[in-house]
Amino acid sequence: MTKITIKKGFSEKIREGWPLLTKEMVQQGDYDQEGRIFTAIDPRGHFLAKGYLGRQNKGSGWLLTWDQHEEIDEAFFKKKIESAASHREAFFEDNQTDAFRLFNGEGDGIGGLTIDHYAGHYLFTWYSKGIYDFRDEILHAFEQVLPFKSIYEKKRFDSKGQYVEDDDFVKGERPDFPLVVKENGAHFAVYLNDGAMTGVFLDQRNVRKAIRDKYAEGKNMLNTFSYTGAFSVFAALGGAVKTTSVDLANRSVPKTIEQFSMNGIDYEAQDILVRDVFRYFNYCVKNDVKFDLVVMDPPSFARSKKHTFSASKDYKNLVKQAIDITEKKGVIVASTNAASFDMKKFKSFIDQAFKEKGMRYKIIETFSLPDDFRTAEGYPPGDYLKVCVIQTL
Structure with missing residues (x-):
């Protein structure tokens, strides 16, 4: 595990819950190895938090846990997805709306990843190569938590943070597009297989x-x-x-x-x-x-x-x-x-x-x-x- 020393002025910010690692925060340590788990320490060598390295337009990585003994593994991802799903119970039960965000990056505890729900189909968006390195563990954790009709993904981590062209289908049954989703009783045509945007x-x-x-x-x-x-x-x-x-x-x-x-x-x-x-x-x-x-x-x-x-x-x-x-x-x-x-x-x-x-x-x-x-x-x-x-x- 890589150790990264955080400058004194930023150490307190991290203790208070700031989750984004930026290069100007780093006093010492290699922050270029995408996907590497790292420990952030203060200049005195005291533990601050653990996270992963992943370059996106916002920074160099995300802090995931402030518990020194918590492992960042499949069980960790499963716990975060379970928590996110429980916070969206009202959305799952809403018969007027079936398009919503299931997992919102750092707001749900994993910066660099979003998961959107479209009428039982899910779209994963990966914002760095670093988080994409955990793709298999995250997908496996997700499958243990929620049923799905299909899973699609978007990769937003080329050098300019743009969309990476690829086949977006991951697993499940490929639906016919457009998907028709509901929002407050209205309907939208949504495409999970057509470039960076979905339509809404x-x-x-x-x-x-x-x-x-x-x-x-x-x-x-x-x-x-x-x-x-x-x-x-x-x-x-x-x-x-x-x-x-x-x-x-x-x-x-x-x-x-x-x-x-x-x-x-x-x-x-x-x-x-x-x-x-x-x-x-x-x-x-x-x-x-x-x-x-x-x-x-x-x-x-x-x-x-x-x-x-x-x-x-x-x-x-x-x-x-x-x-x-x-x-x-x-x-x-x-x-x-x-x-x-x-x-x-x-x-x-x-x-x-x-x-x-x-x-x-x-x-x-x-x-x-x-x-x-x-x-x-x-x-x-x-x-x-x-x-x-x-x-x-």
Whole structure:
């Protein structure tokens, strides 16, 4: 077992439950051997925690246990999966929703691994070669805990943290795709065998429900960075008079049509546009096109031919553009999954945007991660989702 000495300033952080190993924390020791179990010690040689080495965009490894005598083996993984499943009992029993996160990385005690449940089918996502080295033990532990129809996997650990192309099927019976899953009574088409994305982001479940139940009725809705149109589907189900979905990817059109069709919605009565969102905002300003409800859930970082967008630098300007095309007393749903800043900072971007526009506003409600996306108390960046529902005044 490798020993890694942690600098004094970071030792206390680890004692308090911080699970991520980063290179700037290391005083001495080799942290490059992916999959190696290591012991973290303080500069005096006292035990701090044990974990595994695995490079991903966040760091060099994850701490798994603060018990010096606990072994990291199949029994350890089984215990973590059992605990995760027990925390999702309400989701297993919910007859309106059968797509949810079963295991959320460090929030369930194993950073670098997520497991999603789709109507009895499971998707494992491995975020480093280090955690993938434990694949057989983890899969065997999982099989002892839960029945399954099939298991698929995604590998997200090439040099840039991108998706590794491979056959995603692991075991069970290969289903016909798309899988049709339920979310709060609505339906989504999901693909576990088609690249990095499945067709729906599960962490936005509560936001979609709020749009349907509280904000959509009678509204003309714009969904930017729309992906497969999930927000638009819920807005239409909630009685929106029209939805406009805008995304730069060509495949967003057939994907969005499919999701509308899954829910008996006439997609021809909706607008589904392949556009650069920023250019579309400019088009709307020039042509005096306005919306009652504007939803913005951009990636943390995005690049098109004419624009580079970074949430930490550019979200304020995105809100300013949204203000320009939102009707008086309209609603803006501003969302980000950027882990580099917290809700307080996010609200400051919104405040600056409205001040610079000379406009007043009220934040009606906020959302963070839903209950199935468990987070670790000692690791605030793990609670990455920040959503503000803003009423313009």
